[in-house]
Amino acid sequence: MNPLALLGGALFGAGVCISGMVRPSKVLGFLDFAGPWDATLLLVMASGLAVTVIAWRMVAGLRTPRFGREFPAPPSPLVDARLVVGAAVFGVGWGLSGYCPGPALVALVAGVPATFVFVAAMLAGMFAVERREQSTRSDA
Amino acid sequence: MHDFTPGHGILGGVLIGLGLAVVLLGSGRIVGLSGITAGLINPHAGGDRTWRASFLLGALAVGAIFELASPTTYDAVAPRPLWLLAIAGVLVGVGTRMANGCTSGHGLCGVARLSKRSLIATITFFAVGVATATLVGRLA
Numbered sequence: 406m407n408p409l410a411l412l413g414g415a416l417f418g419a420g421v422c423i424s425g426m427v428r429p430s431k432v433l434g435f436l437d438f439a440g441p442w443d444a445t446l447l448l449v450m451a452s453g454l455a456v457t458v459i460a461w462r463m464v465a466g467l468r469t470p471r472f473g474r475e476f477p478a479p480p481s482p483l484v485d486a487r488l489v490v491g492a493a494v495f496g497v498g499w500g501l502s503g504y505c506p507g508p509a510l511v512a513l514v515a516g517v518p519a520t521f522v523f524v525a526a527m528l529a530g531m532f533a534v535e536r537r538e539q540s541t542r543s544d545a
Numbered sequence: 546m547h548d549f550t551p552g553h554g555i556l557g558g559v560l561i562g563l564g565l566a567v568v569l570l571g572s573g574r575i576v577g578l579s580g581i582t583a584g585l586i587n588p589h590a591g592g593d594r595t596w597r598a599s600f601l602l603g604a605l606a607v608g609a610i611f612e613l614a615s616p617t618t619y620d621a622v623a624p625r626p627l628w629l630l631a632i633a634g635v636l637v638g639v640g641t642r643m644a645n646g647c648t649s650g651h652g653l654c655g656v657a658r659l660s661k662r663s664l665i666a667t668i669t670f671f672a673v674g675v676a677t678a679t680l681v682g683r684l685a
């Protein structure tokens with residue numbers, strides 16, 4: 406068990422629950438511009454980004470992570486078709502369902518069968534891509 | 546505005562950001578929930594299982610506490626039919642692996658350090674997500 410990752414996950418879990426992002430109906434309330442619109446997701450992204458921007462600033466002032474060996478390498482500048490097509494395919498799935506990977510996994514605890522269907526299909530999709538290329542890459 | 550919960554959105558977003566920041570600053574890892582999940586199901590992903598499993602465990606444990614304390618945290622009924630969720634799940638799984646990240650890894654971690662890849666991925670999945678959900682919303 407990694408206590409730091411456990412804490413990080415706990416904070417993440419609390420965040421997606423409190424913000425309502427574990428509810429696909431709320432996420433669709435943002436993504437569906439034709440329906441009654443709910444801007445909450447925008448505030449979740451903005452406040453989350455405020456924290457991660459500060460975190461990267463702190464990284465710049467540190468030589469090594471407190472419990473790790475090194476910080477991530479600078480981001481790759483490579484923008485290829487695979488990135489854009491992948492993001493678009495994800496966007497279609499997100500827009501159809503209102504689920505992105507983290508909140509979907511957390512929502513499993515509510516025991517709603519539909520969430521299990523979504524997550525099982527998501528894992529199958531991930532596994533298919535992972536199998537096709539056994540190479541692992543650096544960014545998230 | 547429908548169902549707009551700005552306070553909860555901002556608090557939740559800060560907690561999500563903190564969850565990612567703790568792991569970044571502490572162990573030098575960029576957290577992405579799709580990457581964590583894919584790393585757990587891919588037998589070739591190597592020895593980073595412990596921190597990934599710990600993060601997910603933390604998130605799900607807190608999610609379960611919310612389910613017990615406040616069941617309305619979650620949707621009781623999925624907003625879309627099961628067949629659509631199955632298709633969406635595959636698309637989210639395939640797309641996030643192709644793009645090498647999702648809302649957390651690209652959207653919050655990558656965008657915060659102005660990674661060109663993450664900026665393009667995030668703009669793409671948001672635009673496509675909105676277009677898809679809006680189209681489906683009109684048809685439904």
